[in-house]
Amino acid sequence: MKTIPSDQTLGAEILGVDVSVPLDTETIKAIYQxxxxxxxxxxxxxxxxxxxxxxxxxxxxVAVEHVRKQAPRDxxxxxxxxxxxEKGQDIGALGNAELSFHSDxxxxxxxxxxxxxxxxxxxxxxxxxxxxxxxxxxxxxxxDLKQSLEGLRxxxxxxxxxxxxxxxxxxxxVITHPDTGRKSLYVGPHLTKHIIDVDPxxxxxxxxxxxxxxANPTFHWTHEWQVGDLVVWDNRPTxxxxxxxxxTERRLLWRTQIYxxxxxxx
Ligand code: OGA
Ligand code: MN
Numbered sequence: 484m485k486t487i488p489s490d491q492t493l494g495a496e497i498l499g500v501d502v503s504v505p506l507d508t509e510t511i512k513a514i515y516q517x518x519x520x521x522x523x524x525x526x527x528x529x530x531x532x533x534x535x536x537x538x539x540x541x542x543x544x545v546a547v548e549h550v551r552k553q554a555p556r557d558x559x560x561x562x563x564x565x566x567x568x569e570k571g572q573d574i575g576a577l578g579n580a581e582l583s584f585h586s587d588x589x590x591x592x593x594x595x596x597x598x599x600x601x602x603x604x605x606x607x608x609x610x611x612x613x614x615x616x617x618x619x620x621x622x623x624x625x626x627d628l629k630q631s632l633e634g635l636r637x638x639x640x641x642x643x644x645x646x647x648x649x650x651x652x653x654x655x656x657v658i659t660h661p662d663t664g665r666k667s668l669y670v671g672p673h674l675t676k677h678i679i680d681v682d683p684x685x686x687x688x689x690x691x692x693x694x695x696x697x698a699n700p701t702f703h704w705t706h707e708w709q710v711g712d713l714v715v716w717d718n719r720p721t722x723x724x725x726x727x728x729x730x731t732e733r734r735l736l737w738r739t740q741i742y743x744x745x746x747x748x749x
Contacts, residue, residue, distance in 0.1 A: 484510060486517050486524075493616040493721065494704035495521035502539045502713055503531045511542045514715075518543075518597065519663050523614045523716040525706060529601065531713070533558035536601055536737055543597055543715075544741035550591060551576060551646055564600065565735040566728075579730045584615055584697060584722040585673035587740065589639040589654060589747075590647055594718060597741045602712040604735040609728030613705040617667035618720045620702045621657060628692075632656050634749070637669075637690070638676040653679055655749035656693075660719050667720040668693060669747055697722065719747065 485498040495517055500510065517524050531539070537560045540546040549562035553575070563575030588594035600612075621629070635656040641647050656678065658669040672694050678686040706714060716723065728734060 484513055486521070488521060489704050491616070491704040492619045492702065493522040493614055494706070495524050497524050497526050500526055502526055502529050503535045506539075506542065515543055518715060518717050519660075522616060522618075522721045523704065523706070523714060525712055525714045527709060528711045529713045530711065531601060533561045533737060536599065536713075536739055537561065539713075540597075540599055540739040540741060544595075544743065546739045547595070547742040549738070549740060550588065551643075560739055562738040562740070563735070564738050565604075565733075566730060567604075567733050567735055575735065577725075579610075579728050579732075579734065581727040582723075582725040583673040584671035584694075584724045586617075586669060586671060586718045586722050588718070589669070589671075589674050590641040590652055592648065592650075592652055593743055593746050594654075595741050596719065596743045597715055597717055599713065599715045599739045601714075601737045602708045602710050602735075603737060604733045605708045605710050606728040606732035606734050608732070609726050610732075610734050611705050611707050611726045612714070613703050613724050613726075614716060615697050615722045615724075616702045616704070616720070617669065617697070617722055618660075618665045620697050620699070621666050621668050623702075624696070629657075632689075635678050635681070635689070637678045637686075639674045640676050641674065654747045656689075658719065658747040658749060660717075661745065661748070663720075665720065668697065669719075670694075671697065671722040673724075 546560040565575030566579040636653045
């Protein structure tokens with residue numbers, strides 16, 4: 484196995500691993516270490532069945548069915564991300580529109596750890612995914628701002644009301660990674676609503692400032708998808724966004740996600 488880091492602070496390509504076959508503990512440890520170091524890793528030219536993708540996911544935790552229900556299927560842990568329609572029905576989620584920065588499932592009390600996406604069909608243009616290094620973004624804040632964020636919590640909500648749990652969910656604005664001890668910003672324009680226990684104008688001021696900060700390309704790394712790619716990312720130290728793509732083109736990815744019994748911690 485060989486790790487080729489990107490020229491940004493996050494993102495790395497992993498060479499020499501076939502994710503469809505059983506892997507030894509040493510390789511699994513090395514892959515997890517690469518995820519901790521680089522936040523997002525990718526393997527090119529992979530051929531896997533849905534069950535093999537779930538088996539690979541399970542090396543890093545417990546693959547669970549996505550909270551958003553999809554049509555009954557053979558491997559229930561697989562979530563279809565696609566704009567493709569069959570007989571007038573969406574076969575998957577997320578369509579073809581732009582998605583702004585978010586950390587997956589942050590509207591849940593326990594958002595989990597890693598997400599994986601395996602590319603089956605990719606449009607000829609658009610649909611690139613960009614990850615933001617929220618560790619680097621936190622580190623780059625001034626000392627005073629870091630101090631003023633301490634203890635703050637923000638509400639996270641999905642824009643599809645039915646997808647939210649019955650209770651209002653809030654998480655720390657700055658979280659600490661349980662395995663690396665590194666702090667990172669944990670707010671994004673797609674799912675974060677407001678900071679609690681401060682007045683609305685102050686919440687808007689702080690979030691606006693943090694969103695402008697996270698938008699700085701020095702913290703970003705963009706993946707240009709190819710069929711056969713498998714991308715694995717840690718949602719705790721990152722946010723991601725997706726470019727739109729033409730609705731006349733097909734994009735289809737298989738996704739898995741890992742449960743975590745621990746809520747994000749300050
Ligand atoms: C996701 C997601 C982005 C993409 O599956 O959580 O944000 O590029 N996908 O499809
Ligand atoms: Mn996502």
